[in-house]
Amino acid sequence: xxxxxxxxxxxxxxxxxxxxxxxxxxxxxxxGAAGGVFKATVGLFERxxxxxxxxTPISEQAIIGAAMGAAMTGLKPIAExxxxxxxxxxxxxxxxxxxxxxxxxxxxxxxxxxxxxxxGAGSRFGAQHSQSVENWAMAIPGLKxxxxxxxxxxxxxxxxxxxDPDPVIVFEHKSLYPIKGEVPDGETVDTxxxxxxxxxxxxxxxxxxxLMVPRALEAAERLHAEDGIACEVxxxxxxxxxxxxxxxxxxxxxxxxxxxxxxxxxxxxxAEIASIVAEEGFWSLDAPIVRITTPHIPxxxxxxxxxxxxxxxxxxxxxxxxxxx
Amino acid sequence: MTALDQPRPxxxxxDDIGREKRLRMFRLLLELRLTExxxxxxxxxxxxxxxxxLSLGQEAVAAGFALGMRRDDYTFCTYRGHAHTLARGVSxxxxxxxxxxxxxxxxxxxxGSMHLTSVEHGAxxxxxxxxxxxxxxxxxxxxxxxxxxDQVTVCFFGDGTTNIGTFHEALNFAVIWxxxxxxxxxxxxxxxxxxxGTVTAVEHPAADRAAAYGLPRVIVDxxxxxxxxxxxxxxxxxxxxxxxxxxxxxxxxRHSGHSRADPAQYRPKGELEQWLQRDPIKxxxxxxxxxxxxxxxxxAIEADTERRVNEATEAAKASPPPPLSLIEKDVWADxxxxxxx
Numbered sequence: 225x226x227x228x229x230x231x232x233x234x235x236x237x238x239x240x241x242x243x244x245x246x247x248x249x250x251x252x253x254x255x256g257a258a259g260g261v262f263k264a265t266v267g268l269f270e271r272x273x274x275x276x277x278x279x280t281p282i283s284e285q286a287i288i289g290a291a292m293g294a295a296m297t298g299l300k301p302i303a304e305x306x307x308x309x310x311x312x313x314x315x316x317x318x319x320x321x322x323x324x325x326x327x328x329x330x331x332x333x334x335x336x337x338x339x340x341x342x343x344g345a346g347s348r349f350g351a352q353h354s355q356s357v358e359n360w361a362m363a364i365p366g367l368k369x370x371x372x373x374x375x376x377x378x379x380x381x382x383x384x385x386x387x388d389p390d391p392v393i394v395f396e397h398k399s400l401y402p403i404k405g406e407v408p409d410g411e412t413v414d415t416x417x418x419x420x421x422x423x424x425x426x427x428x429x430x431x432x433x434x435l436m437v438p439r440a441l442e443a444a445e446r447l448h449a450e451d452g453i454a455c456e457v458x459x460x461x462x463x464x465x466x467x468x469x470x471x472x473x474x475x476x477x478x479x480x481x482x483x484x485x486x487x488x489x490x491x492x493x494x495a496e497i498a499s500i501v502a503e504e505g506f507w508s509l510d511a512p513i514v515r516i517t518t519p520h521i522p523x524x525x526x527x528x529x530x531x532x533x534x535x536x537x538x539x540x541x542x543x544x545x546x547x548x549x
Numbered sequence: 550m551t552a553l554d555q556p557r558p559x560x561x562x563x564d565d566i567g568r569e570k571r572l573r574m575f576r577l578l579l580e581l582r583l584t585e586x587x588x589x590x591x592x593x594x595x596x597x598x599x600x601x602x603l604s605l606g607q608e609a610v611a612a613g614f615a616l617g618m619r620r621d622d623y624t625f626c627t628y629r630g631h632a633h634t635l636a637r638g639v640s641x642x643x644x645x646x647x648x649x650x651x652x653x654x655x656x657x658x659x660x661g662s663m664h665l666t667s668v669e670h671g672a673x674x675x676x677x678x679x680x681x682x683x684x685x686x687x688x689x690x691x692x693x694x695x696x697x698x699d700q701v702t703v704c705f706f707g708d709g710t711t712n713i714g715t716f717h718e719a720l721n722f723a724v725i726w727x728x729x730x731x732x733x734x735x736x737x738x739x740x741x742x743x744x745x746g747t748v749t750a751v752e753h754p755a756a757d758r759a760a761a762y763g764l765p766r767v768i769v770d771x772x773x774x775x776x777x778x779x780x781x782x783x784x785x786x787x788x789x790x791x792x793x794x795x796x797x798x799x800x801x802x803r804h805s806g807h808s809r810a811d812p813a814q815y816r817p818k819g820e821l822e823q824w825l826q827r828d829p830i831k832x833x834x835x836x837x838x839x840x841x842x843x844x845x846x847x848x849a850i851e852a853d854t855e856r857r858v859n860e861a862t863e864a865a866k867a868s869p870p871p872p873l874s875l876i877e878k879d880v881w882a883d884x885x886x887x888x889x890x
Contacts, residue, residue: 249695275695281725286684286718293688296673297623298696301688321681329666329674330657331879365880365888389882417890466889500889 225408231401233375234264234340237382238302240411242272245300248386251278251287252304252340261306262342262401284310288317288339295337296325300386308343308357308395315360322391323366338385339393343371344435344486345534346399351522354530356486358395358433359493362463368416369463371395373437375405377461380414388416397434417465421474425454428480428544431471431497433460436484436535443540450541453548463493471497472505479510482544484535489520514547516540564840566775574616574774575837575847578830579854581608581632584641587858588631588648592809596866597648601662602629606772606804609829610735611636613777614703617785623673623693623702625686628663629735629803630675633705637670641861646868653868657875680710683719683732690723690730690794699789702730703781709740711754720762720796729788731781734798735771741807742815755798764796771799772829775836801829 228236242248250268252260256279259266269277280287284305291303305311311318318339325333345354361369368390372378378396385392422437423444432440437459444455456474460467475481481501483494498513516535524530566574585605591597604611607629615636618624626633635644639655647654648662655667663677673689676682686704693700710716711734723730734755738745751757756766769780777799784795802824806813813821825831837847877886 278726281718281721283684283718283722285715286687286722289681289684289715289719290688290691290722293625293673293685293690293702294692294695295688296685297689297692299692316678316681317684320678321676321685325674326882327879328656328660328664329668330659330875331884332656332666332668333674334882336882365886464888468889 225406227404228375228407229401230375230378230396230403230405231262231264233379233407234382234396235266235268236407237379238265238268239271240379241383241386242268242276244411247298247300248302249276249278249294249299250302250304251280251291253280253282253287253306255279255304260304262398264396264401265304284314285317288314288322291337291339292317292322292325292335295335296333300336302338302340302386305339305341307353308341309352309355311341311357311360318361318367319364323364327366334389335391336389337391338382339391340382341393341395342398343395344397344399345523345530346435348525348527348530350525354523358463359487359491361393362493362496366391367464368392369395370416370461371397371434371463372461373397373400373434373459375403376407376412377414379407380412381416381461383413384416387413392416395434399435403438417462417467419461419467419470420459421456421470422459423455423457425456425478427454427478428482428548429456429458429471429474429478430482430484430540430544431458431460431494432484433463433493434486436486439535439537440484440540442537443544446537446541447544451545453544455544460497468500472501475501475505476508479508480548481509481513482516482540483513484516484540486534487517489517492517511547514543516543566778570616571837571840571842572850574612574778575833576850576854577612577615577636578608578774578833579851580641580857581611581635582830583854583858584635584644584861585631587862588645589805591645591649591862597662598650599661600808600810601648602808603805604629604632604803606824606828607735607737607801608632609774609777609833610705610733610771610799610801613774614733614781616778617781618671618701618703621671621698621700623671623686623689623700624705625673625682625689625702626675626705627682627707628675628677629707630665630705631662634665634667634672634675637667637672639665639667639670639672641858642864643667645861646865649865650870651865651868652871653865658871659875680706680713680715682706683710683715684722686730687719687722687726687728690728691726693729694726700729701785701788703733704730705733705735707740708734708736708738708745708754710734711758712749720764723794724762724764727791727793729791730794731784731788732794732796734796735801736798737801737803739803739807742811753798755796759796762796764794767795767797769797769799771801772827772832774829774833
């Protein structure tokens with residue numbers, strides 16, 4: 225076990241797969257000699273060279289389109305979109321082309337590609353560099369979507385994404401890049417479509433993703449210490465495929481569900497999970513499902529405003545305390 | 550009509566294309582023409598649904614390029630892609646069946662007119678969003694370059710595409726990575742319903758922008774299949790030799806409107822008639838005759854193609870609708886559509 229930052233674990237995951245499989249190539253803006261604007265790709269260019277680690281112009285459509293063309297002809301590209309907000313620039317490639325190709329060609333074309341991107345708030349970057357947009361991708365049939373919360377997970381889920389035969393979008397959280405955690409030595413690969421129970425509890429289930437996972441864990445700690453409430457905390461990790469089994473089973477035990485997400489209120493992934501639990505786990509519920517989200521607003525930049533927008537440990541604690549009765 | 554040199558006269562003595570290839574070209578031109586005419590007939594009979602974008606009149610571009618391609622080369626084309634797909638060797642039954650929503654269609658009825666694809670023929674898709682496939686073609690060319698093959702990727706698009714961002718992103722990408730991709734602008738003078746000249750800053754929307762990407766300005770008579778073939782062959786040779794991409798503007802004209810709903814009444818009177826004088830099949834046939842090909846041989850090819858289109862039509866009509874089990878098939882590589890456990 226080594227202690228790595230989340231950003232170093234990203235590079236470790238990419239390096240692991242590039243070393244294993246010559247077909248894996250990596251392209252994006254500033255990912256090469258510069259090591260990435262978030263320093264999440266440091267060392268890859270030196271190790272694998274410009275043939276496999278390719279700096280691109282600021283051409284998001286070309287980056288994603290080229291990844292698609294390469295994937296359909298024998299390579300396994302990893303494409304980086306610097307900020308997930310920029311998906312808007314290449315959304316045609318992601319939503320209309322990549323997502324639909326296998327289906328429209330009746331299974332003739334496979335697209336084993338990965339799109340990595342920095343998602344989420346916390347850096348005071350304002351409304352065009354701070355969004356959480358995993359729900360955009362989740363809504364399109366044909367895309368797989370993961371959002372790891374720990375260094376170990378980000379390494380092993382990137383590896384799983386590279387090995388998956390379908391297009392996978394990996395949402396890294398920019399506020400998680402500096403956090404540290406234990407990462408197993410050697411080759412590690414996770415399984416897409418699996419949620420993890422990070423803390424067992426009997427009184428309620430909190431389902432969280434990415435940056436909201438450490439906040440949910442801290443909130444659970446406080447609720448236990450201060451109120452004697454035992455929260456079960458689930459790291460959803462993968463939105464598509466979605467591990468509904470783990471979620472339904474947990475709610476079956478705790479009878480209460482909270483979802484914690486950075487998305488604006490409307491149509492966040494928490495709504496989908498709430499809907500599934502309401503349809504399929506209704507009789508095990510003792511109380512209404514509660515969604516903790518950002519308000520339905522673009523993200524503001526100032527510290528005070530951004531902090532008040534994104535669900536905080538305090539907001540999770542207060543919400544659970546108030547609604548647990 | 551855009552001024553172009555009249556096709557140069559060719560004598561048998563300096564024929565650089567050869568008898569066998571010329572007959573294949575003639576056969577291919579006819580196949581593209583007759584299959585698309587049949588698609589239109591089937592549309593009038595309400596057997597072809599949805600929409601369809603015919604390229605009647607533009608066949609020399611598809612045929613000229615296809616004849617210069619190798620079996621393992623890649624083609625990317627637009628929603629106006631029936632001819633490009635057929636030209637790679639995809640069956641008429643597969644194309645007509647797809648247009649009619651039948652099981653025998655090349656994508657089992659799931660793609661439709663605008664998404665014809667046959668990977669085994671190197672027909673890597675027809676893309677219905679303007680410009681989307683130019684970067685994708687770059688990716689296929691990058692892959693060929695990376696894998697060390699000398700496959701060429703050919704990417705067809707219309708004049709309207711030259712005003713969308715992907716055109717510029719893809720051209721720059723292809724040049725800086727020296728990719729073996731040949732971009733082919735089929736300039737049929739109309740961006741859907743609008744004359745391209747009225748919405749474009751330069752006269753030749755592709756060729757006049759080539760210099761901006763360090764590429765030579767290449768304009769070819771897109772109604773002259775031989776001229777197209779020669780231009781294509783030169784571009785392929787350069788690409789295979791690792792000398793990078795090319796951008797070719799082929800001047801041509803579509804005989805019908807943009808899509809099935811368009812009678813093309815916006816065109817100036819007499820324009821169509823002028824272009825019909827330069828119908829690519831008409832001028833190719835005349836050239837073959839002038840080169841000494843026997844009328845009977847050409848007539849036999851015409852009759853045979855007509856027969857094959859009839860047979861393909863009957864085969865497609867006889868094919869059942871796709872099974873409903875296809876609806877939730879092939880969203881994912883496991884063959885299914887399950888998004889949850």
